[in-house]
Amino acid sequence: MSKHPLLSETEGEQQLLLGNEAIVRGALEAGVGMITCYPGTPSSEVVDTFRRIKAFDRYHMEYSINEKVAMEVACGAALSGSKSLVCMKHVGLNVAADPLFTTAYTGLPGGLVVLSADDPGCHSSQNEQDNRAYARMAHLLCLEPSSAEEACAMTKEAFFLARSLEQPVLLRTTTRISHMRGAVTLGQLPKAPTTVSFTKNPMRFVPLPAVARKRHQAVLDVLAKARIIAEHSVFTLETLHENVKIGIIASGVARAYMADALEQLGIADRVDCLELGITWPLPTERIIRFLSQHVAVLILEEGDALLERDIKALAKEHGLSTLLSGKNATLTEVLEYATPLVQTRIAEWLDLPQRPSAPDQALLSATQELPNRPPNLCPGCSHRAVYYAARKIFGDEVVYSSDIGCYTLGMLPPMRCADFLFCMGSSISGGSGFAKASGSKVVSFIGDSTFFHSGMTGLANAVFNKHSLLLVILDNGTTAMTGHQPNPGMVQESLGEACQHLDIEAIVKALGVTNVRTVNAYNLAALTKTFTELKDMDGVRVVIAKQPCVLYARRALGKRPPNVARVIAQNEDTQRCLAEFACPAFIKNGDEIAVDESLCSGCMVCLQVAPKSFKAVKRQGGQQ
Amino acid sequence: MNNRLRIYCTGVGGQGTLTATNLLAKTALMNGIPVVAGEVHGMAQRGGVVESVVLLGGWKAPKLAFGEADCMLAFEPLEALRGLPYLAKGGTIVASSDPLPPLSVSLGAKAYPSMQEISQTLNKYADKVYLLPIRTLGKENGSIQSGNTLLLAAACLLNILPFTVESLEKAIQTFLPEKLHASNLASIARAKTALKEQGFLS
Numbered sequence: 006m007s008k009h010p011l012l013s014e015t016e017g018e019q020q021l022l023l024g025n026e027a028i029v030r031g032a033l034e035a036g037v038g039m040i041t042c043y044p045g046t047p048s049s050e051v052v053d054t055f056r057r058i059k060a061f062d063r064y065h066m067e068y069s070i071n072e073k074v075a076m077e078v079a080c081g082a083a084l085s086g087s088k089s090l091v092c093m094k095h096v097g098l099n100v101a102a103d104p105l106f107t108t109a110y111t112g113l114p115g116g117l118v119v120l121s122a123d124d125p126g127c128h129s130s131q132n133e134q135d136n137r138a139y140a141r142m143a144h145l146l147c148l149e150p151s152s153a154e155e156a157c158a159m160t161k162e163a164f165f166l167a168r169s170l171e172q173p174v175l176l177r178t179t180t181r182i183s184h185m186r187g188a189v190t191l192g193q194l195p196k197a198p199t200t201v202s203f204t205k206n207p208m209r210f211v212p213l214p215a216v217a218r219k220r221h222q223a224v225l226d227v228l229a230k231a232r233i234i235a236e237h238s239v240f241t242l243e244t245l246h247e248n249v250k251i252g253i254i255a256s257g258v259a260r261a262y263m264a265d266a267l268e269q270l271g272i273a274d275r276v277d278c279l280e281l282g283i284t285w286p287l288p289t290e291r292i293i294r295f296l297s298q299h300v301a302v303l304i305l306e307e308g309d310a311l312l313e314r315d316i317k318a319l320a321k322e323h324g325l326s327t328l329l330s331g332k333n334a335t336l337t338e339v340l341e342y343a344t345p346l347v348q349t350r351i352a353e354w355l356d357l358p359q360r361p362s363a364p365d366q367a368l369l370s371a372t373q374e375l376p377n378r379p380p381n382l383c384p385g386c387s388h389r390a391v392y393y394a395a396r397k398i399f400g401d402e403v404v405y406s407s408d409i410g411c412y413t414l415g416m417l418p419p420m421r422c423a424d425f426l427f428c429m430g431s432s433i434s435g436g437s438g439f440a441k442a443s444g445s446k447v448v449s450f451i452g453d454s455t456f457f458h459s460g461m462t463g464l465a466n467a468v469f470n471k472h473s474l475l476l477v478i479l480d481n482g483t484t485a486m487t488g489h490q491p492n493p494g495m496v497q498e499s500l501g502e503a504c505q506h507l508d509i510e511a512i513v514k515a516l517g518v519t520n521v522r523t524v525n526a527y528n529l530a531a532l533t534k535t536f537t538e539l540k541d542m543d544g545v546r547v548v549i550a551k552q553p554c555v556l557y558a559r560r561a562l563g564k565r566p567p568n569v570a571r572v573i574a575q576n577e578d579t580q581r582c583l584a585e586f587a588c589p590a591f592i593k594n595g596d597e598i599a600v601d602e603s604l605c606s607g608c609m610v611c612l613q614v615a616p617k618s619f620k621a622v623k624r625q626g627g628q629q
Numbered sequence: 630m631n632n633r634l635r636i637y638c639t640g641v642g643g644q645g646t647l648t649a650t651n652l653l654a655k656t657a658l659m660n661g662i663p664v665v666a667g668e669v670h671g672m673a674q675r676g677g678v679v680e681s682v683v684l685l686g687g688w689k690a691p692k693l694a695f696g697e698a699d700c701m702l703a704f705e706p707l708e709a710l711r712g713l714p715y716l717a718k719g720g721t722i723v724a725s726s727d728p729l730p731p732l733s734v735s736l737g738a739k740a741y742p743s744m745q746e747i748s749q750t751l752n753k754y755a756d757k758v759y760l761l762p763i764r765t766l767g768k769e770n771g772s773i774q775s776g777n778t779l780l781l782a783a784a785c786l787l788n789i790l791p792f793t794v795e796s797l798e799k800a801i802q803t804f805l806p807e808k809l810h811a812s813n814l815a816s817i818a819r820a821k822t823a824l825k826e827q828g829f830l831s
Contacts (some may be wrong), residue, residue, distance in 0.1 A: 021658045021666075023652075091719050128669055152665070152689065185691030186654055186666040261665075261689035343694035361730050364695035368754060376739035378641065378678050378731045583736065589676065593737030601735070 009058040014194050022189045024182045025050035027153040028120065030189060030331055031160025033063065038087030038115075038198035039068040041075040043458065044487040045094030045197065046129040047183040048122035051440070053488060053575075054090050063198060068490050071429070071458040072097035076104045076119070076203035083113035084210065085175075086200040088164050093138045095123040100459070106143045109173055109212050110220035112202050112227070118160065119145070123179045125307050126341040131409070131428070135308035136177055140285035144224045145175040146231050147285035148240065151260040153187030159282060160241065161192065166234065168201075172227050173258035175285075179307065181258050181341070221562040234288040240282025241291055245298075251355070252277035252295060255305040256284045256312060259342055263305050266348035270359055284312070289319055296320055296327040303354050304331040307342045380414060382591035385606025387526035387552035388412045388479050390419035393586055393614065394532035395448060395477070400539060403446040403475075406436030408460070411486045411554075412479050412537055419585050422450065430459025436471035437463070446540075447474045453494035453509060461512065467545045468517040475546045479507055479526070481554035489557050499561060512548050520544065526552035529613040555606045566607030568621040570600045580620035586614045632662070632791055633686035637693050639712040640704030640777075641729050642677045643808045649704065649777035650681040653790070656800040660792045667691030676732065678708060685791060689771050700789055701755075703730050704763070704777055706747050723784045725776070727764035759787060759829050766819055771812035778813045782820035786830065794820070 011030055022030065028051050032040070042052040055066050065082075069075035072093045079091035093101060098121050105119065121139070140147035148163050150156040160176060167174040191198060208216055235241060253276055255263045260280050267273040279295045281288070296302055296316070304313045313331035320327055332338060335350045345361035352359055380390045392415045395405075407413055407423035408431065416423035420572040427435050432449040440447040451460045457480055467474065483499075484490040491500055493507035500506055513521050520539065524531040532550065539546045558564040570590075572579060579598050583591050588602035588611060600611075602625060612619045636653070640646030647668055655668040665688055668681040682693045695714045703709030703724035716722065726744055733739040742750075744760075751758045761783055767776025778801065784790045785797055794817055801813045822829040 019658065021655050021664065180669070181667060184668050186651065186664075186668075187691070188658055188664065240814050258690070259690070341692070343692060344690050345697065353746040361716070362696055366756070369695075369714055371750075372714060375707060375711050375735045376731045376741065378676060381732060382678050513677070518690045588731050589735075592735040595737075 011054065011058050011162055011195070012060055013191055016191060016193050018191045019188050020191065021186055022153050022157070022550065023050060023407070024150070024153050024156045024178060024185045024187075026054050027156035027187075027189045028057070028160045028176070028178075029054045030191065031157040032090050032118070033060070034159045034192045034194055035164035036195045036198040037090050038064055038089055038162065038200060039079060039082035039089040040064055040092070040535050041079045041089070042092040043072045043075050043097055043098060043121075044484055044490045045071055045097050046487060047124060047178070047180040048092045048094045048120060049487045049490070050058070050183070051120060053490065063433045068492065070493060072101040072205040073103060076101035076469050079117055080104055080108045080113060083115040083117035085203050086115040087119075088116045088168060088198060090118050090120065092120040093122070094130065095121055095134050096130060096132065098136055098139060100429070102139070103144070105139075105145075105173065106395040107212055109143045109145055110212055110217060110224055111171060112171040112223070113167070116164055116171070117173040118167050118176055119161045120176045120178070122183045122479065123177060123308070125179055127181050131426075133308070135311065136175070137284060137311050138309065140175045140177070141311070144228055145173055145470050146283065146376055147172070147177055148282060149177050149257040149284050150182055151258055151280075152182075152281070153185055153189050153241075155282065156182060161426075162240065162380075166231070170227050170231060172224070172231070177257075179258055201518070228286050231245060232289065234287060235288040236290050238283050238288070242278070242280040242282070243279050243291070243295070246274055246277060249275060249277050250300045251302070252279060252299040253303045253305055253351075254279045254281065254292065254295065254312065254316065256281040257307055259305040259347070262342050262344050262347040265344045266351055269344065269348055270351060270357065272355075276451040281312070287315060292316060292319060293323050293325070296325050299327055301328040301330070303351065304329065305336070305347060309338050362557050362605065369454075379417075379575040381417070381589055382411065383555055383606075384413050384588055384604045385555035385608040386411070386552065387481060387555070387608070389420070389588065390529060390608070390610045391477060391479060391532060391550045392422040393610070394529055394536055395422055396420060398533055398536040399448055403448045404439060406432045406439065406447050406474075407450040408432035408449070408451040408455050408481075410455055412450055412452055415450065429455055430463055433460050433463030433467055433474070433476055436474045436476075436556065437467045437470070440474050441472060449474055449476045451476065452485070453478065453480040453482060454492040456509065457493050457507070461516065464513065464518070464545070464547075465516050472545060473543050475548070478509060478548050478549045480551045481557070482551075483557045485554040485557060489554070489561060509549055518545050518547050520546040521549070522547070522615050523549040523551060526550035527608050527610055529610060555608070566609070567624055568607050568609070569602045569612050569624045570607070570609060570619045571602070571622045572599050572618060573620045574618045576618060578615040581612055582615040582618060599625045633688060633792060634684070635688065635693055635697055635699050636683040636685070636702060637698035637700070637712055637715040638681045638683065638702045638704070639708040640679050641651055641708065642679050644679070644704055644729070644829060645774040645777050646679045646704050647681055647809060648698070648774070649781060650683055652778070652800055652804060653781055654683050656792055656797055659800055659803070662791060663687045665689065665757070666693045670751055680712070689763065691810070700784070702780060702784060704780065706760070707731070707741060710747055713751065713754050716755055720794065721757045721789055722755045722778070723759045723780055723787070723789065724751070725763040725780065726760040727762050750754065759783065759824070759827070761823050766823055767816055770815040770819055775809070775812040775816040778787050779816040779820050779823065782817040783824055786820055786824060
């Protein structure tokens with residue numbers, strides 16, 4: 006098998022890489038020895054790429070069961086002397102924050118780089134939190150690339166800094182950077198990762214209060230050194246012009262919008278720029294000098310006004326009279342920036358007449374009327390069958406506590422099986438509290454990967470504190486939403502030799518749940534019977550609804566049923582099936598309902614919903 | 630900076646839109662044209678709208694907002710309509726005329742606009758509109774997906790993209806798996822006659 010292009014040893018070669026692939030290349034060039042993660046958009050491609058290029062002679066890697074565990078495994082590896090990378094989406098860092106804050110005190114001699122992929126605009130997330138705040142709170146160096154080329158170079162630099170300062174470094178991207186493609190010039194690929202040896206030193210690495218107090222000062226000393234590095238870094242970029250008295254300070258993806266906006270306005274040579282690649286600690290001397298050289302400075306940063314507040318404080322402290330501008334009604338702390346927005350903001354700031362033309366309102370409202378393509382559970386998704394049965398048996402008598410995965414889409418009509426959701430794993434614990442305080446009956450839904458992530462602890466708590474809820478574990482045997490990454494629930498044959506399958510039913514029982522049923526998620530009769538039996542009982546009851554994710558079964562396990570469903574009668578039952586089961590493979594032509602056989606997965610749940618309306622027929626064209 | 634071109638690509642999940650736009654970006658880079666591209670992954674799964682952008686000639690930001698695209702490559706006609714606000718005044722559209730109805734249409738809740746309506750609206754807002762039955766033609770050449778390449782080739786032949794059909798052929802041979810070469814090369818070859826059949830080329 007030929008070597009993957011990302012492992013090319015041709016220095017100077019140019020490749021078009023996804024931002025996340027550029028991070029992989031940067032880590033390889035830095036000599037990364039250990040990679041861990043919990044998958045989450047927009048970070049997932051980093052570790053998926055490490056898995057795909059299979060250079061296992063260079064590094065160890067794992068999909069950990071949650072971000073805290075991923076962080077701790079990576080911290081352990083970095084402490085032992087390996088350059089380590091841990092990857093997660095922004096909300097994952099909340100889960101992983103505990104070990105991060107303390108390892109920042111003790112330091113990690115091997116070097117740890119923490120990738121936080123933030124998601125301004127909530128493309129696939131529950132909030133827009135700006136994780137640059139973690140750098141400030143946990144005392145971490147923070148690097149923020151604005152291009153694919155920088156994603157590679159800054160990852161390499163992050164490892165250099167993490168190793169030389171023995172301090173965890175935060176590499177912070179946003180969706181646009183992680184999922185952009187750009188040219189990357191390859192550097193040298195080392196033969197093997199470089200490690201340092203671990204020397205026992207409990208007075209540093211065991212943070213008893215006496216140790217921790219000293220280490221707090223130690224981390225501040227390291228940050229003082231890092232500040233000087235930031236002052237001289239190649240990633241602190243100044244563009245100055247003769248006799249120009251106005252300037253912009255920018256970071257992250259806002260730098261890209263700034264460059265395009267200045268170009269569009271035709272004023273690139275009339276505005277000075279200070280671009281910050283290391284955004285914590287701030288290169289304060291460079292900032293003060295820039296401020297003192299300019300009468301007016303605009304600060305551009307997507308997300309929270311963190312730079313803006315710090316720079317305003319610096320200006321005040323140094324008695325500078327530079328007129329500072331930043332966020333306003335045009336550029337807010339909400340959603341993503343865009344070139345026309347930044348262009349408008351710069352034009353407002355400089356009182357220029359040019360404004361990007363506003364979109365045609367008539368056209369915009371016309372496009373909003375077009376038939377949409379909202380995300381939906383796939384044809385043959387077993388979650389649909391479970392939700393159908395749940396709605397039949399529980400209706401609106403219960404409160405549905407949902408969790409994070411494809412199955413959150415069960416919120417949509419006609420299923421309407423999600424009433425609230427906080428975060429990964431909250432279906433069980435949030436549901437417990439809701440039921441206890443209100444006396445309502447609660448049905449919780451959680452997927453297999455999310456159960457391992459942080460559902461198990463909630464379940465142990467529910468048993469321990471004698472909560473009352475019905476938990477349905479939607480076990481599709483993979484981490485479906487983020488791209489079928491392995492988790493302990495995956496079957497052994499897919500996991501291979503590197504991982505050990507864990508049995509969910511055995512875990513649930515071991516956690517003290519006595520009322521446990523495992524059912525085939527495609528078997529409506531079994532689902533409805535089980536739900537009916539458990540409905541009015543008290544205490545913790547668990548149903549494990551098993552059926553592989555239909556896409557995973559087809560692509561990875563090579564399983565596709567030989568039959569598809571066909572409509573054989575047009576009647577009330579057929580109409581009811583369309584309205585209540587609403588499989589995306591159904592087609593309606595006038596009043597007639599049919600099944601699109603190219604979309605039908607062959608799950609045959611519709612035959613159970615309306616037995617007299619459908620029949621199974623051989624799939625045309627054979628296996629795909 | 631005169632060769633700057635901002636392309637908005639849109640299609641339906643599972644159609645191969647991202648593969649096609651990635652091929653376009655790689656071909657540009659192969660020709661020494663500075664390129665940034667952007668795509669949104671995640672909840673845009675099978676059947677959802679998939680948008681991506683390719684910016685040529687020195688742009689930095691991997692994103693397009695409304696009114697910014699010089700050109701739209703639409704791999705599905707309804708998505709061409711939906712993407713229309715992204716097109717700048719005087720922009721060009723190359724789009725598929727083979728519909729893929731969304732679920733709300735299959736379920737009879739919404740109507741899919743007629744090709745005549747789509748064509749009229751596109752022509753109202755764009756300077757030039759080229760509609761081609763790319764899925765039908767792709768299928769004739771051995772794979773529906775190769776119709777996406779036909780659309781790229783058509784954009785080359787119409788001098789919208791700043792590189793030749795030959796370099797697109799080379800990119801296919803360099804970057805796509807060998808089993809896909811024959812159908813994609815056939816679809817490129819078919820692009821010229823397809824444009825002639827529709828009266829877009831003489």
